[in-house]
Amino acid sequence: MKRSLPTSIVGSLPKPAWLAPPEKLWSPWKLEGEQLLEGKQDALRISLQEQQLAGVDIISDGEQTRQHFVTTFIEHLSGVDFENRKVVRIRNRYDASVPVVVGEVARQKAVFVEDARFLRKQTTQPIKWALPGPMTMVDTLYDAHYKSREKLAWEFAKVLNEEARELQDAGVDIIQFDEPAFNVFFDEVNDWGMAALEKAIEGLQCETAVHICYGYGIQANNDWKKTLGAEWRQYEEIFPKIRNSNIDIISLECHNSNVPLDLIELVRGKKVMVGAIDVASNEIETPEEVADTLRKTLAFVDIENLYPSTNCGMAPLSRTVARGKLSALSAGAEIIRKELAV
Known part of the structure; x- marks a missing residue:
């Protein structure tokens, strides 16, 4: 039986200091x-264990094998x-x-398929990638070839779909697509961004998620939030x-944000x-x-349909803080399970 309120992280966890500063x-x-x-691989094992010790239900790789998402x-x-x-303005x-x-x-x-296979061998818990x-x-780049954001997005969607299909075959249960840009370019999302994402998930049998946040806790993002x-x-x-798409799960930033929670009704x-x-x-x-x-x-x-999670990735945090936050997430979900007897 699947546990109610399954917890997970959005993406990254801090890397060990011996692997990267x-x-x-x-x-x-x-x-x-x-x-x-x-x-x-050692960092993947540690990331897995830290999630398990904290009581996290859906395991992620913590992005231990990549420098940037x-x-x-x-x-x-x-x-x-x-x-x-070239220097460009990001979001x-x-x-x-x-x-x-x-x-x-x-x-x-x-790109990540061997890493996913490795993680799959280490645990029987559901895996999200x-x-x-x-x-x-x-x-996140400068386009000197297609000269069209839409055309380039379509090409990226095709290669993402190839990767996603192989990740699914490697035993990944949920494939999450990170789209912080969805929070900025609304017209483009509605014109072609959502269609490109649908192309990226085409033919997948595993569950799919889209993560739309207000960014890592870096200064530029924090300053933007103040505006x-x-x-x-x-x-x-x-x-x-x-809501009208084939995406199964939507990942949102809710804690310490000024997002009116009643907006979630729009994706009921x-x-x-x-x-x-x-x-x-x-x-x-707490x-x-x-x-x-x-x-x-x-x-x-x-x-x-409620999946307790983190607002975004935790790569810029210390490992001690990240561990504490993981444990708090699991403990908070357990309070609600007991309250509602689910």
Whole structure:
């Protein structure tokens, strides 16, 4: 019997200090060659154990084998130049030096499939794997070839679909597509972004999720949030389209955010990963705080569709803080299970 209120993280966990310098994004590897491969596998084992010890139900890889949730996937594609980079504005928030699309993008080989097979062998629990969404990939590089965000997104959707099908065959139960760009480019989401995501999940039998957040707890994102006012209603623009899509699960940022929770009503019928852990703060939530966030969302999502989760990835946090937050998530979900006897 499947447990009610299954908990999970959205994506990343902090890496061990011997693998990469902690508490930063795009952190360079400290190992190379065979040692790096072995180190990544060791980190996967640790990430698995830490989730299990904290009582997390749906296991993720913690993104231990990748430097960044978008660029690591792009690195494995042909048609992208990582040497001659350009500076672009990411999600209308901050400038970053990014790779350049110089030719047709294609997937030469599997990117994460071996990692997924390795994780699958270590546990019988359900596994969730995150991939970047097509629109967020488009927004994380400079396109000198297609000259069209829509055309490039469509090509990315095709290669993502190839990868997703192989991940499914490797035993992944839920494939999550990270689309923070959905929170910024509403017209594009409705014009072609959602269609590109549907292309990425085409033919999959496993469950699929889309994660739409307000970003990692980095300064540029925190500053942007301060400009959004008392109510963050971005989800309102895109939820109707998502509700009518084939995506099974929607992952949202709810704890310590100004998102009006009644917006979740717009996706009634979908499963909802409710972000009940703030990843932009080192303060560890109490189980009761987590339970309170979950309790409030139950007015808008049926209990069988509620999946307690983190707001976003935890890569920039310390391992001690991340562990504490994982435990709080599980304990908070348990409070609600006992309250409702589910």
